[in-house]
Amino acid sequence: MLLLEETSGIPLTKEIAIKYSPVVEMVASLHALSAPELHPNRSRWTKSTLASMDTDLRDELLFFSDHTMNWAFIMDLVGYIEQGEVTSMKAFLAHLANMSDVDFCYGIFSGLVPRRTLAHSITSTDHLLEQNSEIFRYYVPEKFARYILDNLEEYRHRLVSVLDWYWHEHFADIWNTIGVSEISALATERKLLELDGPAQYIENCHEQVHVDRTGIRVGRQLELFYRNDEIKRINVIITSFLTPHFMINCIDGCLTIFKGVTFGQATAEIPPEIELFLKAIGSPMKLKILAELNVSPKTTKELADILQVAPSSISVHLRAMRDADLVYPQRMKNEVYYNLLYENYQAHLSFLEHLLDTP
Incomplete structure (x- = not known):
């Protein structure tokens, strides 16, 4: 789920893991490419990257941007897959290609449609959409969901292909450039968690996040609330491409926060x-x-x-x-x-x- 841009001090007794992921960073970069005007800090990069792509790749990126709320639902899917600790791009793409239809839809629909419902109705699009009308009215656009359900095999094949293509043609070199900075940023974030404590650290992830005794509240235009008893653990995945936006979701009790970070200017110092x-x-x-x-x-x-x-x-x-x-x-x-x-x-x-x- 995507949100556009008072500390409580309330204890938060949840397991918090701070991570970075080449896969998450890659999809976050696609989010930036899909709306360059909303990422002014990346304007030079988005302009040069789009100009370097061939027409077929640009068309595929535009297709998925239009069908995934500028890649926000793919971020939710990736966050869901990352719960299984996928350790490389190769492993991620293999996992994505081999997911069951039910598991794939469960992840891409942000965990909002129960697996049992998907298992019973995944081949009956009209029935599934009607049975979960509130979800497809307010959270997942019905047009987007209908296309996926009616074209599952083709859609997933295209997604795997375009991500594999984009990684090898464009993003692998970018990751090689920023990877060490990301690892360094991870160490900084873990120190902040240790210094601030869990509640303060989670609130500092974004100005729209608030922690109280009952749970974690997010949002202004669209308010989300995650109760303490819904959350079993928290994954904070850092990304340099998401800022100024903020993404968060909770699937199977795992609250995933995609936190935008900014790397400092390169120096002669060895990390x-x-x-x-x-x-x-x-x-x-x-x-x-x-x-x-x-x-x-x-x-x-x-x-x-x-x-x-x-x-x-x-x-x-x-x-x-x-x-x-x-x-x-x-x-x-x-x-x-x-x-x-x-x-x-x-x-x-x-x-x-x-x-x-x-x-």
């Missing part, structure tokens, strides 16, 4: 994240671990068996990689698998590649 990166790759064994994780996620024991070293040694290396945001642990049943965050690895390499470039 501390680069030091952590160099430590994380600074031995043959660490590089071997990364190479194995690039093939597939693995447990500590699997890595130890493959590389014939003690599990305790692998754990030390993985800890350094976690500190540098190069790997992500994901629990599956009784095992913890480590995933390579490939786009982060590429962003650090790009920073180093351009470090000695002549200004």
Whole structure:
């Protein structure tokens, strides 16, 4: 859900995870491209990017902009998918392509239509729209919902194709340029959370957000209220392309806040994240671990068996990689698998590649 641009001090006892995501940043950039006049701080970038695109890609972007409220509903879908800790663009696109029709519609309709309702009525568009008329009148435009329901396979195929196209032709290079700054901004946001406390931090995400004893309230033109008993955890995903807009949604008890951040001007100073990166790759064994994780996620024991070293040694290396945001642990049943965050690895390499470039 998209909103255009007094602290309570009330305790907020929810788990808050602050994240960044190449996927979220990419879709946020598409939101900026869809309405350049509303993003004056990105005017030069939007103008040059649109001019560099071929006609087919521009037409596809315009199609999805028109059918998704300037990509706002795709942001909700991405936030929903991100709950599963998708760790790379490749994994995200594969997940998006293989979602069930019910799960896809549940995410793109912002979690407002119950899964059971979708499962029973997804092939009967008129019945589904009539049964949920209030949702499709006030939150999800009926014309948009009808097109998706009537063209599910084609719509999802086009969405996967255009995102894959845009990423490889345009946004991968942008991410390599801003990735390290995003990682640095993440560290700053986590310090702010620690200093301000949960309630104050959430209120500072945007001037329209207010926290009280009953929950989180958002909005002026359109007021949203999320009760405390509805919220199980909170994901704050930072993005440099969303400002001055603000997006928020709650699906399956996970409140996702897309927070706009501004990066400072580039300086000659080396970000501390680069030091952590160099430590994380600074031995043959660490590089071997990364190479194995690039093939597939693995447990500590699997890595130890493959590389014939003690599990305790692998754990030390993985800890350094976690500190540098190069790997992500994901629990599956009784095992913890480590995933390579490939786009982060590429962003650090790009920073180093351009470090000695002549200004």
